[in-house]
Amino acid sequence: MTGQKSNSILPQGFSFGATHCGIRKKRADLGVIVADGTVSAAGIFTTNRVKAAPVLLTRRHLGASKGRARAVVVNSGNANCVTGPAGLAASRRTATALARELGCPPKEILVCSTGVIGVPLNAERIVGALPVLTAGRTARREAFDRFAEAILTTDTRSKQSYASCRIGGKTVRLAGCAKGAGMIHPQMATMLAFLVTDAAASPSLLGGMLRQVADRTFNAITVDGDTSTNDTVLLLASGASGAPMLRPGSDGERRFAETLEKVCRKLALDIVADGEGARHVVEVEVRGAPSDRAARRVAETIATSPLVKTALAGADPNWGRILAAAGRAGVPFDPARARVWVVGRLVCRGGVPTPFDEAELHGRMLEREIGLAIDLGAGDGRARMWTCDFTAEYVRINASYRT
């Protein structure tokens, strides 16, 4: 309920709720985040040309409200994607109903969906559940936990992250939760993340910060290279901490951006670790590229290469595949100047393999976290990405005929 004292780990100014409204058979499938009043908001969305109805509506709402929002409503079990005009009407109906419940304009409601594609979404189930859901919302940690559970689909565990920093003598808190589906279930699609803070900031400052941070966190993870139709990250800032407004270029802004990155990186790595069938979380570091952008391209090519990822599943220090993947990324470099490391061991230099103890390296690659690095010897560009290994279990899960 609004006005209630927040648990110390959560930012002030928000309450949360979750329930089962009947889209899924048993599990909670509907959640809300409600700000005590209208707050600053920013969002980033899937770059897929095929965008789900809630993505289209939420982008439109953020534009119309100039980055002001009152609440977020999320359903799982149905992505409301490739559902045509009826799908957009269902998202709009959801927003209108929640707006009436809260007494705010519909454009201040942000809507997200995740689940099956191509199945009509029955908005009445959501609408019917909203009065009890909003009435029962609280600012307590348990409510946030339930919200974080309600947004999950094929995830095996809930993903949450918390951090705080001091700004203008006040403690500013940031909390986030995510669902993913880095590896996506048959006809399931989506990475969703919700971030709330009691910092005070303008929507445009939040938006710029969120895009920068997402590039180094949510956009730096890859599981199977498939971008979902519903991906959405939302950041709401209540200002309830009493800290002064974040000013562009200030120390406070820098500290808040670092805190935001910390929270987002934790959620992003949780998603990779929960990838279907994944046994390893893999960091791919690229140095010595002609530019950061080029480094990113090389990192992405390595991190999505099925040959590299299957070798990782076998704990095989197969540096030849890493070098060959780098070579096809479209980035100019001289292989004779490149160096490759696997879990910190130099395995290739000057265009030839270096002697290394393969059995020992294999043993170290059996650990959960594996680091790969390549220096192209072609400049100062750097990039870092995270991925997981590619197991037979992943294929089994994704090849199973839908039932």
Place this chain on the structure above:
Amino acid sequence: MTGQKSNSILPQGFSFGATHCGIRKKRADLGVIVADGTVSAAGIFTTNRVKAAPVLLTRRHLGASKGRARAVVVNSGNANCVTGPAGLAASRRTATALARELGCPPKEILVCSTGVIGVPLNAERIVGALPVLTAGRTARREAFDRFAEAILTTDTRSKQSYASCRIGGKTVRLAGCAKGAGMIHPQMATMLAFLVTDAAASPSLLGGMLRQVADRTFNAITVDGDTSTNDTVLLLASGASGAPMLRPGSDGERRFAETLEKVCRKLALDIVADGEGARHVVEVEVRGAPSDRAARRVAETIATSPLVKTALAGADPNWGRILAAAGRAGVPFDPARARVWVVGRLVCRGGVPTPFDEAELHGRMLEREIGLAIDLGAGDGRARMWTCDFTAEYVRINASYRT
């Protein structure tokens, strides 16, 4: 032996040989194609920045000789890649030895290797075997068969293709063989194809034709998206058919190009069908794109999507994944105007799924060949690619620790 009468299926003017020289344990690992005299030649090579020594040398030789060649020598079992200056010396040593054997300049020798990366190639094994190999070569079909066997690595079967056409009242023959490794074995890499014809044509005409045809055949197949460091396609034209020189823009050129495409397509599809763990050969057709190039990008994104390929392994008519893959290809289109077909059945139109008998469609997808098609409704661009499905068996093969 030169001068011997060619078997009717093979072009005149070439002889072939294969042997075991000791790079591999037991299987034939060395093959030669020798033209009766110097002939026109063209080649296309991997675009990977990491290029094996034989690729570097053969490109250089074709440039220095202005597209004239006498022979091709190929070893399997060792890719001679990431082997530094010693690797280049080994390829050069091979070329020089064969040139001495045949009495031609070294620049007329084209060298190819396929097999393990990063292991020094012992050229003396090849050099020691060359005298007997060249002396025993014949123009007979069995010799061509043995050559086609000697170039294989993890392939489960030999890949050959033959065709002929009439040019200027003469029968012109074209024969080809390939190895691939569309799906690549641990540390094995390479698609190799060798094409011989008794047509008469200039190197530049051959080169232009080969590039065009390869774009629609060898470059239109994808198994795991990983480009090898050794990929090479060579085309040699002896002119021994007695047919007139192919002239640019002539009917004869058109007919020969069609024949070349037929031969190359057969080899390309053989490679896809032999992909590690593959159970299906899949044609991906894209229509209605803003341009042919855009269509190609969409086709490639669909054909390399792990989610699409695992769905194919499960015979799952998962059109949502096809549409979502198209959506992330970076090509502008309106999903509401797109249509998707699976094995000829319309499954999605106007931004919503069409009703279809899912069990029946699943049944038809159990067949070996599967066709997917998408019309983006955004122009006249078209493209076609071939791929295979992504099975747990592929992961098992590629994740197994090298021994």
